Each structure stands twice: as C-alpha cells, then as structure tokens.
Amino acid sequence: MRLPVPxxxxxxAAIERGxxxxxxxxxxxxxxxxxxxxxxxLVERAxxxxxxxxxxxxxxxAEVARVGAVVDAATLxxxxxxxxxxxxxxxxxxxxxxxxxxxxxxxxxxxxxETLAETxxxxxxxxxxxxxxxxxxLTARMESDVMPVLATLGSVAPDIHDMLTVTRELNDMLAKxxxxxxxxxxxxxxxxxxxxxxxxx
Numbered sequence: 001m002r003l004p005v006p007x008x009x010x011x012x013a014a015i016e017r018g019x020x021x022x023x024x025x026x027x028x029x030x031x032x033x034x035x036x037x038x039x040x041x042l043v044e045r046a047x048x049x050x051x052x053x054x055x056x057x058x059x060x061x062a063e064v065a066r067v068g069a070v071v072d073a074a075t076l077x078x079x080x081x082x083x084x085x086x087x088x089x090x091x092x093x094x095x096x097x098x099x100x101x102x103x104x105x106x107x108x109x110x111x112x113x114e115t116l117a118e119t120x121x122x123x124x125x126x127x128x129x130x131x132x133x134x135x136x137x138l139t140a141r142m143e144s145d146v147m148p149v150l151a152t153l154g155s156v157a158p159d160i161h162d163m164l165t166v167t168r169e170l171n172d173m174l175a176k177x178x179x180x181x182x183x184x185x186x187x188x189x190x191x192x193x194x195x196x197x198x199x200x201x
Contacts, residue, residue, distance in 0.1 A: 174180055
C-alpha cells in the first residue's frame, strides 16, 4: 500500500497546476511529519523488539548449554551405573553358582541346623561368641606356655614314676611303725571336726 506522501514530481506538478495544488501540498506537510513520527516510533519499537529477541536468544543459548552439560553429566552417570550393574551381574552369577553347589550340603544339614536352632539358648550363643573372641589369646598361651611343658613330659615321666615308688615304700614303712594307726585316726577325726565346723559357719 502506497502512503499518500507527495514526492518531488508531485511538487513540480502542483506548481504547474497552480496555487490550489501548492496549498494542498502545504496542507499535506503535517501529515507527512505525523507519518515520520509514526515511522520513527515503529523503528524504535522494532529495535526494542529486536533487542528483546536477542536477549531471549542469548538466554536460550545459555539454557541450551546448561542442558547440554546436564545431559553430559547424566550420560556419565548412566555409564557408571551400567558398569556397576554389569559388575553386580557378575557377582550375582558367582553367588548363584556357589549357592547351587551348596544346596546338596545344606539340604543334608537342614535337620541338624533346625535342631541346633531349637535347642540352643541365646546365653549359649553368647558364651560361644566369647570363646571365639578369646581363641587368639588361648592359641598364643598354648604355644608359649602349655606346649613347652608338654614337650618336657617325656623326660619327666620316669622321675614321677620313681617318686610314686618311693611314696609307696614310705607308706609301707610308716604302716609298720607302732602307734601310727592311732595317730592317723586322730588326724582323721580332727580333720572331720574342722570340716563340720566350716560347714556350720
């Protein structure tokens, strides 16, 4: 649509036609100025709209960059989860194989385990746990104290046998001493009285 704005040709034609046309041209000047003002307003609004569109585009680009970073991070996490799942699958396969191998033994032991569970008191379990806790110390004591003594028992046995023989001979000799039986009886009676007093306390 052509705007009703007179051009140079229109001005020349108006001069040729006379004063009425010149007055019409002069009357059109305010309309031309108004149109220029409107055009300037439209240009400013268009420029503002372009600036706003540029801001929106910049913001959109930033959001796209952020979304891209999130997608990359999510991709890495998915890869890590996939690796964990693969490892878990391997472990599950190993455990399944182990359980399959243990099923016959567990089936045989099931009655024994049920009986053990029914007859075992919690205090007994606690005592067993305490014993297991002391096993390292007991093992160390056995190696450092008991085993050396056991190793020497082979050389001590003849000496003990000789001591027992001498003890029997002394008993036989004491039995032949006159009055020894009365002394022994008196000792036994005194020991019996001591035991009775200790029991009544």
